[in-house]
Amino acid sequence: MTRTFTLRVPATSANIGPGFDVVGLSLSLHLTLTVVQPDPVPNAPYVPTILRYTGEGAAEVPLDAYKNLTTRVALYLLRCHGIRLLPSGLTIDVHNEIPFGRGLGSSGAAVIAGVLLGNELGKLNLPRERLLDFALMVERHPDNVTAALVGGFVGSYLRELDSAATEAASVPLSEVLPEYPPDAGEDWGLNPPVPPLGIGHFVRFAWSESIKAVAIIPRFELSTATAREVLPTSYSRKDLVFNLQRLAVLTTALGQSPPDPELIYEAMKDRIHQPYRKALIPGLPEVTSSITPSTHPGLLGICLSGAGPTILALATHGFEAIAEDARTIFKEKGVEIDWKLLTVVGGCSVE
Numbered sequence: 001m002t003r004t005f006t007l008r009v010p011a012t013s014a015n016i017g018p019g020f021d022v023v024g025l026s027l028s029l030h031l032t033l034t035v036v037q038p039d040p041v042p043n044a045p046y047v048p049t050i051l052r053y054t055g056e057g058a059a060e061v062p063l064d065a066y067k068n069l070t071t072r073v074a075l076y077l078l079r080c081h082g083i084r085l086l087p088s089g090l091t092i093d094v095h096n097e098i099p100f101g102r103g104l105g106s107s108g109a110a111v112i113a114g115v116l117l118g119n120e121l122g123k124l125n126l127p128r129e130r131l132l133d134f135a136l137m138v139e140r141h142p143d144n145v146t147a148a149l150v151g152g153f154v155g156s157y158l159r160e161l162d163s164a165a166t167e168a169a170s171v172p173l174s175e176v177l178p179e180y181p182p183d184a185g186e187d188w189g190l191n192p193p194v195p196p197l198g199i200g201h202f203v204r205f206a207w208s209e210s211i212k213a214v215a216i217i218p219r220f221e222l223s224t225a226t227a228r229e230v231l232p233t234s235y236s237r238k239d240l241v242f243n244l245q246r247l248a249v250l251t252t253a254l255g256q257s258p259p260d261p262e263l264i265y266e267a268m269k270d271r272i273h274q275p276y277r278k279a280l281i282p283g284l285p286e287v288t289s290s291i292t293p294s295t296h297p298g299l300l301g302i303c304l305s306g307a308g309p310t311i312l313a314l315a316t317h318g319f320e321a322i323a324e325d326a327r328t329i330f331k332e333k334g335v336e337i338d339w340k341l342l343t344v345v346g347g348c349s350v351e
Protein backbone atom coordinates (compact mmCIF):
# COMPACT_ATOMS: atom_id res chain seq x y z
CA MET A 1 0.00 0.00 0.00
CA THR A 2 1.24 3.51 -0.80
CA ARG A 3 2.35 5.27 2.37
CA THR A 4 2.02 9.03 2.93
CA PHE A 5 3.53 10.89 5.86
CA THR A 6 4.32 14.48 6.83
CA LEU A 7 7.43 15.77 8.58
CA ARG A 8 7.37 19.18 10.26
CA VAL A 9 10.48 20.87 11.65
CA PRO A 10 10.61 24.31 13.32
CA ALA A 11 12.97 27.21 12.73
CA THR A 12 15.45 27.87 15.53
CA SER A 13 17.41 30.75 16.94
CA ALA A 14 20.77 29.76 18.39
CA ASN A 15 22.98 31.46 21.01
CA ILE A 16 20.38 33.95 22.46
CA GLY A 17 23.33 36.23 23.22
CA PRO A 18 25.87 34.54 25.52
CA GLY A 19 25.07 30.87 24.75
CA PHE A 20 27.27 30.52 21.67
CA ASP A 21 26.95 26.94 20.31
CA VAL A 22 25.06 26.00 23.50
CA VAL A 23 21.43 27.19 23.58
CA GLY A 24 18.66 27.23 20.99
CA LEU A 25 15.01 28.22 20.80
CA SER A 26 12.45 26.69 18.43
CA LEU A 27 10.27 29.24 16.65
CA SER A 28 6.95 29.26 14.77
CA LEU A 29 8.18 28.98 11.17
CA HIS A 30 8.28 25.49 9.71
CA LEU A 31 9.86 23.28 7.10
CA THR A 32 7.19 20.76 6.04
CA LEU A 33 7.73 17.66 3.89
CA THR A 34 4.86 15.59 2.52
CA VAL A 35 6.24 12.23 1.48
CA VAL A 36 4.54 9.64 -0.73
CA GLN A 37 6.23 6.24 -0.77
CA PRO A 38 4.66 3.73 -3.18
CA ASP A 39 4.64 0.02 -2.55
CA PRO A 40 7.78 -1.66 -3.94
CA VAL A 41 7.16 -3.53 -7.21
CA PRO A 42 9.42 -6.62 -7.51
CA ASN A 43 11.85 -6.46 -10.47
CA ALA A 44 10.57 -3.05 -11.67
CA PRO A 45 13.26 -0.55 -12.78
CA TYR A 46 14.39 1.98 -10.16
CA VAL A 47 12.41 5.27 -10.33
CA PRO A 48 14.37 8.29 -9.04
CA THR A 49 12.93 10.54 -6.32
CA ILE A 50 10.78 13.50 -7.38
CA LEU A 51 11.42 16.52 -5.17
CA ARG A 52 9.14 19.58 -5.41
CA TYR A 53 9.68 22.72 -3.38
CA THR A 54 7.67 25.86 -2.54
CA GLY A 55 8.29 28.81 -0.23
CA GLU A 56 11.58 30.21 1.07
CA GLY A 57 14.62 29.17 -0.94
CA ALA A 58 12.54 27.59 -3.73
CA ALA A 59 14.54 29.41 -6.41
CA GLU A 60 17.92 28.21 -5.16
CA VAL A 61 17.43 24.80 -3.53
CA PRO A 62 18.66 21.78 -5.55
CA LEU A 63 15.84 19.43 -6.57
CA ASP A 64 18.18 16.55 -7.34
CA ALA A 65 17.87 14.15 -4.40
CA TYR A 66 21.64 13.53 -4.52
CA LYS A 67 22.37 17.25 -4.11
CA ASN A 68 19.61 18.40 -1.75
CA LEU A 69 20.70 18.63 1.90
CA THR A 70 17.60 16.90 3.34
CA THR A 71 17.60 13.91 1.01
CA ARG A 72 21.40 13.55 1.28
CA VAL A 73 21.08 13.35 5.07
CA ALA A 74 18.27 10.77 4.72
CA LEU A 75 20.47 8.76 2.39
CA TYR A 76 23.35 8.94 4.88
CA LEU A 77 21.12 7.47 7.59
CA LEU A 78 19.93 4.73 5.24
CA ARG A 79 23.47 3.89 4.09
CA CYS A 80 24.55 3.54 7.72
CA HIS A 81 21.82 0.89 8.02
CA GLY A 82 22.76 -1.06 4.91
CA ILE A 83 20.25 0.60 2.52
CA ARG A 84 22.09 2.06 -0.47
CA LEU A 85 19.33 4.02 -2.25
CA LEU A 86 16.20 6.03 -1.47
CA PRO A 87 13.12 3.88 -2.14
CA SER A 88 12.02 3.74 -5.78
CA GLY A 89 9.24 6.09 -6.88
CA LEU A 90 9.42 8.42 -3.88
CA THR A 91 7.70 11.84 -4.15
CA ILE A 92 8.56 14.60 -1.69
CA ASP A 93 6.70 17.94 -1.61
CA VAL A 94 8.52 20.48 0.52
CA HIS A 95 7.05 23.72 1.79
CA ASN A 96 9.52 25.97 3.59
CA GLU A 97 8.83 29.06 5.74
CA ILE A 98 12.41 29.40 7.08
CA PRO A 99 14.55 31.91 5.17
CA PHE A 100 17.95 30.58 4.08
CA GLY A 101 21.17 31.90 5.59
CA ARG A 102 19.55 34.41 7.96
CA GLY A 103 20.30 32.89 11.37
CA LEU A 104 16.96 31.12 11.78
CA GLY A 105 18.29 27.57 11.55
CA SER A 106 17.29 26.71 7.97
CA SER A 107 20.16 24.23 7.58
CA GLY A 108 19.51 22.70 11.01
CA ALA A 109 15.85 22.18 10.04
CA ALA A 110 16.88 20.62 6.72
CA VAL A 111 19.24 18.24 8.56
CA ILE A 112 16.60 17.23 11.13
CA ALA A 113 14.09 16.72 8.29
CA GLY A 114 16.72 14.47 6.69
CA VAL A 115 17.25 12.27 9.74
CA LEU A 116 13.47 11.97 10.26
CA LEU A 117 13.04 11.09 6.58
CA GLY A 118 15.74 8.41 6.66
CA ASN A 119 14.30 6.99 9.89
CA GLU A 120 10.82 6.70 8.35
CA LEU A 121 11.87 5.40 4.93
CA GLY A 122 14.12 2.75 6.42
CA LYS A 123 11.60 1.94 9.21
CA LEU A 124 14.59 2.24 11.53
CA ASN A 125 12.70 3.35 14.68
CA LEU A 126 15.76 5.14 16.04
CA PRO A 127 15.22 7.08 19.30
CA ARG A 128 15.65 10.85 19.08
CA GLU A 129 18.99 10.69 20.96
CA ARG A 130 20.36 8.53 18.13
CA LEU A 131 18.83 10.79 15.48
CA LEU A 132 20.73 13.64 17.15
CA ASP A 133 24.01 11.72 16.74
CA PHE A 134 23.39 11.47 13.00
CA ALA A 135 22.39 15.16 12.76
CA LEU A 136 25.58 16.13 14.60
CA MET A 137 27.74 14.31 12.06
CA VAL A 138 26.41 16.87 9.53
CA GLU A 139 25.80 20.09 11.51
CA ARG A 140 28.54 19.98 14.09
CA HIS A 141 27.32 22.53 16.60
CA PRO A 142 24.35 21.21 18.59
CA ASP A 143 22.32 24.36 19.33
CA ASN A 144 20.04 24.55 16.25
CA VAL A 145 19.58 20.83 15.58
CA THR A 146 18.79 19.99 19.20
CA ALA A 147 16.18 22.75 19.52
CA ALA A 148 14.62 21.72 16.19
CA LEU A 149 14.49 18.10 17.33
CA VAL A 150 13.09 18.50 20.85
CA GLY A 151 11.54 21.99 20.78
CA GLY A 152 11.45 24.85 23.29
CA PHE A 153 14.39 26.57 24.96
CA VAL A 154 17.17 23.98 25.00
CA GLY A 155 20.75 23.73 26.21
CA SER A 156 23.14 21.12 24.88
CA TYR A 157 26.70 19.90 25.02
CA LEU A 158 28.83 17.49 23.03
CA ARG A 159 30.23 14.65 25.10
CA GLU A 160 34.00 14.31 25.31
CA LEU A 161 34.71 11.30 23.11
CA ASP A 162 37.61 8.88 23.40
CA SER A 163 40.23 9.16 20.67
CA ALA A 164 38.70 6.51 18.37
CA ALA A 165 35.23 8.06 18.68
CA THR A 166 36.68 11.55 18.20
CA GLU A 167 38.27 10.40 14.98
CA ALA A 168 34.99 8.79 13.85
CA ALA A 169 33.06 11.98 14.59
CA SER A 170 35.59 14.22 12.85
CA VAL A 171 35.47 12.78 9.34
CA PRO A 172 35.07 15.51 6.72
CA LEU A 173 31.52 16.39 5.72
CA SER A 174 32.33 15.29 2.17
CA GLU A 175 32.67 11.72 3.47
CA VAL A 176 29.47 11.86 5.51
CA LEU A 177 27.45 13.32 2.64
CA PRO A 178 29.35 12.44 -0.52
CA GLU A 179 28.02 13.96 -3.71
CA TYR A 180 27.80 11.29 -6.34
CA PRO A 181 26.02 10.79 -9.62
CA PRO A 182 22.72 8.87 -9.52
CA ASP A 183 24.28 6.19 -11.74
CA ALA A 184 27.14 5.51 -9.30
CA GLY A 185 28.37 1.91 -9.33
CA GLU A 186 27.01 -1.00 -7.33
CA ASP A 187 29.62 -0.67 -4.60
CA TRP A 188 28.78 2.98 -3.90
CA GLY A 189 27.73 3.84 -0.41
CA LEU A 190 29.30 0.96 1.47
CA ASN A 191 31.02 1.71 4.80
CA PRO A 192 29.75 5.25 5.53
CA PRO A 193 31.18 6.84 8.73
CA VAL A 194 28.71 5.74 11.44
CA PRO A 195 28.38 8.26 14.31
CA PRO A 196 29.68 7.30 17.76
CA LEU A 197 26.87 6.67 20.29
CA GLY A 198 25.66 9.54 22.47
CA ILE A 199 27.52 12.52 20.98
CA GLY A 200 25.01 15.17 22.04
CA HIS A 201 23.22 15.67 25.37
CA PHE A 202 20.54 18.22 26.12
CA VAL A 203 18.10 19.67 28.64
CA ARG A 204 14.98 21.79 28.17
CA PHE A 205 14.74 24.95 30.22
CA ALA A 206 11.48 26.53 31.36
CA TRP A 207 10.08 29.25 29.08
CA SER A 208 7.71 31.98 30.19
CA GLU A 209 4.56 31.83 28.02
CA SER A 210 4.39 35.64 27.99
CA ILE A 211 7.62 35.98 25.97
CA LYS A 212 7.43 36.32 22.19
CA ALA A 213 10.23 36.72 19.66
CA VAL A 214 10.46 39.55 17.15
CA ALA A 215 12.68 38.34 14.28
CA ILE A 216 14.13 41.34 12.45
CA ILE A 217 15.35 39.80 9.21
CA PRO A 218 17.72 41.75 6.92
CA ARG A 219 17.18 41.11 3.22
CA PHE A 220 20.58 39.52 2.67
CA GLU A 221 22.02 36.09 3.34
CA LEU A 222 25.04 35.40 5.50
CA SER A 223 26.27 31.83 5.51
CA THR A 224 27.07 30.32 8.88
CA ALA A 225 30.46 29.24 7.54
CA THR A 226 31.38 32.86 6.71
CA ALA A 227 30.11 34.11 10.07
CA ARG A 228 32.22 31.50 11.88
CA GLU A 229 35.39 32.31 9.95
CA VAL A 230 35.58 35.77 11.57
CA LEU A 231 35.64 34.35 15.12
CA PRO A 232 38.89 34.06 17.07
CA THR A 233 40.18 30.67 18.19
CA SER A 234 40.85 31.79 21.78
CA TYR A 235 39.32 34.27 24.21
CA SER A 236 40.38 36.17 27.30
CA ARG A 237 39.30 34.87 30.70
CA LYS A 238 37.43 38.18 31.20
CA ASP A 239 35.27 37.66 28.12
CA LEU A 240 34.58 34.00 28.95
CA VAL A 241 33.51 34.87 32.48
CA PHE A 242 31.35 37.72 31.10
CA ASN A 243 29.42 35.19 28.97
CA LEU A 244 29.27 32.40 31.56
CA GLN A 245 27.82 34.74 34.18
CA ARG A 246 25.11 35.91 31.80
CA LEU A 247 24.26 32.48 30.42
CA ALA A 248 23.82 31.02 33.91
CA VAL A 249 21.30 33.75 34.74
CA LEU A 250 19.56 33.73 31.35
CA THR A 251 18.63 30.04 31.34
CA THR A 252 16.48 30.55 34.44
CA ALA A 253 15.43 34.17 33.88
CA LEU A 254 13.56 33.39 30.64
CA GLY A 255 11.40 30.85 32.49
CA GLN A 256 10.27 33.21 35.23
CA SER A 257 6.86 34.86 35.28
CA PRO A 258 6.69 37.75 34.96
CA PRO A 259 10.06 37.99 33.18
CA ASP A 260 12.39 40.68 34.52
CA PRO A 261 13.67 43.05 31.77
CA GLU A 262 16.43 44.45 34.00
CA LEU A 263 17.90 40.99 34.49
CA ILE A 264 17.32 39.68 30.97
CA TYR A 265 18.56 42.65 28.93
CA GLU A 266 22.00 42.47 30.54
CA ALA A 267 21.98 38.64 30.52
CA MET A 268 21.52 38.61 26.72
CA LYS A 269 24.79 40.48 26.09
CA ASP A 270 27.69 38.61 24.52
CA ARG A 271 31.44 38.99 24.01
CA ILE A 272 32.19 35.71 22.24
CA HIS A 273 30.66 36.10 18.79
CA GLN A 274 28.57 39.25 18.25
CA PRO A 275 31.43 41.78 18.46
CA TYR A 276 33.34 39.89 15.77
CA ARG A 277 30.34 39.61 13.47
CA LYS A 278 29.45 43.29 13.40
CA ALA A 279 31.62 43.89 10.33
CA LEU A 280 29.41 41.43 8.43
CA ILE A 281 26.13 42.98 9.58
CA PRO A 282 25.91 46.77 9.13
CA GLY A 283 23.68 48.21 11.88
CA LEU A 284 24.11 45.29 14.35
CA PRO A 285 25.75 47.25 17.22
CA GLU A 286 23.46 50.25 16.70
CA VAL A 287 20.27 48.16 16.83
CA THR A 288 21.31 46.10 19.87
CA SER A 289 22.51 49.13 21.85
CA SER A 290 19.76 51.63 21.08
CA ILE A 291 16.72 49.41 21.55
CA THR A 292 16.51 48.86 25.32
CA PRO A 293 13.81 48.16 27.93
CA SER A 294 13.77 51.86 28.85
CA THR A 295 13.37 53.13 25.26
CA HIS A 296 11.01 50.28 24.28
CA PRO A 297 8.62 49.11 27.02
CA GLY A 298 7.96 45.40 26.67
CA LEU A 299 11.48 44.59 25.45
CA LEU A 300 13.35 42.03 27.53
CA GLY A 301 16.55 41.56 25.55
CA ILE A 302 18.01 41.74 22.07
CA CYS A 303 20.72 39.72 20.33
CA LEU A 304 21.96 38.32 17.05
CA SER A 305 19.95 35.25 16.04
CA GLY A 306 22.33 32.36 15.37
CA ALA A 307 25.11 33.41 13.04
CA GLY A 308 22.98 36.34 11.81
CA PRO A 309 22.09 38.55 10.11
CA THR A 310 18.66 38.31 11.83
CA ILE A 311 18.28 40.15 15.12
CA LEU A 312 16.10 38.51 17.76
CA ALA A 313 14.25 40.74 20.22
CA LEU A 314 12.49 38.95 23.09
CA ALA A 315 9.54 40.95 24.39
CA THR A 316 6.18 40.71 26.10
CA HIS A 317 4.57 43.65 24.22
CA GLY A 318 5.53 46.69 22.13
CA PHE A 319 6.56 44.40 19.25
CA GLU A 320 5.80 46.78 16.39
CA ALA A 321 7.73 49.72 17.88
CA ILE A 322 10.78 47.49 18.41
CA ALA A 323 10.69 46.19 14.84
CA GLU A 324 9.94 49.51 13.15
CA ASP A 325 12.68 51.33 15.06
CA ALA A 326 15.12 48.57 14.10
CA ARG A 327 13.98 49.03 10.51
CA THR A 328 14.83 52.75 10.69
CA ILE A 329 18.30 52.07 12.12
CA PHE A 330 19.05 49.39 9.52
CA LYS A 331 17.78 51.66 6.74
CA GLU A 332 20.33 54.33 7.74
CA LYS A 333 22.99 51.66 7.08
CA GLY A 334 21.46 50.78 3.72
CA VAL A 335 19.89 47.51 4.91
CA GLU A 336 16.22 46.66 4.22
CA ILE A 337 14.47 44.30 6.62
CA ASP A 338 11.33 42.24 7.06
CA TRP A 339 10.08 41.33 10.49
CA LYS A 340 7.96 38.58 11.97
CA LEU A 341 6.40 38.08 15.37
CA LEU A 342 7.10 34.47 16.39
CA THR A 343 6.23 32.24 19.31
CA VAL A 344 8.22 29.44 20.90
CA VAL A 345 6.90 26.10 19.62
CA GLY A 346 7.38 22.37 20.15
CA GLY A 347 9.95 20.29 18.28
CA CYS A 348 9.72 18.30 15.07
CA SER A 349 6.87 15.93 14.32
CA VAL A 350 6.07 12.97 12.07
CA GLU A 351 2.43 12.29 11.14
Ligand SMILES: Nc1ncnc2c1ncn2[C@@H]1O[C@H](COP(=O)(O)OP(=O)(O)OP(=O)(O)O)[C@@H](O)[C@H]1O
Pocket (backbone or CB within 6 Å): 012, 014, 031, 057, 061, 068, 069, 070, 096, 099, 100, 101, 102, 103, 104, 105, 106, 107, 108, 109, 110, 144, 222, 223, 224, 225, 305, 306, 307, 308
Ligand atom coordinates in the same frame (compact mmCIF):
# COMPACT_ATOMS: atom_id res chain seq x y z
N1 LIG B 1 15.07 23.27 3.36
C1 LIG B 1 16.29 23.15 2.86
N2 LIG B 1 16.56 22.23 1.91
C2 LIG B 1 17.78 22.11 1.41
N3 LIG B 1 18.84 22.88 1.76
C3 LIG B 1 18.64 23.81 2.69
C4 LIG B 1 17.36 23.99 3.29
N4 LIG B 1 17.45 24.98 4.19
C5 LIG B 1 18.74 25.39 4.15
N5 LIG B 1 19.46 24.71 3.27
C6 LIG B 1 20.88 24.89 2.94
O1 LIG B 1 21.50 25.51 4.06
C7 LIG B 1 22.06 26.79 3.67
C8 LIG B 1 21.94 27.79 4.78
O2 LIG B 1 22.64 27.30 5.90
P1 LIG B 1 23.41 28.24 6.91
O3 LIG B 1 23.89 27.36 8.00
O4 LIG B 1 24.41 29.06 6.18
O5 LIG B 1 22.31 29.25 7.45
P2 LIG B 1 21.08 29.07 8.43
O6 LIG B 1 21.01 27.63 8.87
O7 LIG B 1 19.88 29.61 7.77
O8 LIG B 1 21.47 30.01 9.62
P3 LIG B 1 21.95 29.72 11.17
O9 LIG B 1 22.68 28.40 11.14
O10 LIG B 1 22.82 30.85 11.54
O11 LIG B 1 20.70 29.67 11.97
C9 LIG B 1 21.24 27.18 2.44
O12 LIG B 1 21.95 28.08 1.62
C10 LIG B 1 21.01 25.83 1.77
O13 LIG B 1 22.16 25.44 1.05
Ligand SMILES: N[C@@H](CCO)C(=O)O
Pocket (backbone or CB within 6 Å): 014, 015, 020, 021, 022, 105, 141, 143, 144, 224, 227, 228, 273, 306, 307
Ligand atom coordinates in the same frame (compact mmCIF):
# COMPACT_ATOMS: atom_id res chain seq x y z
N1 LIG C 1 26.11 28.77 17.23
C1 LIG C 1 26.17 28.89 15.80
C2 LIG C 1 24.78 28.97 15.27
C3 LIG C 1 24.74 29.07 13.79
O1 LIG C 1 23.72 28.29 13.33
C4 LIG C 1 26.94 30.15 15.43
O2 LIG C 1 26.66 31.20 16.03
O3 LIG C 1 27.80 30.09 14.54
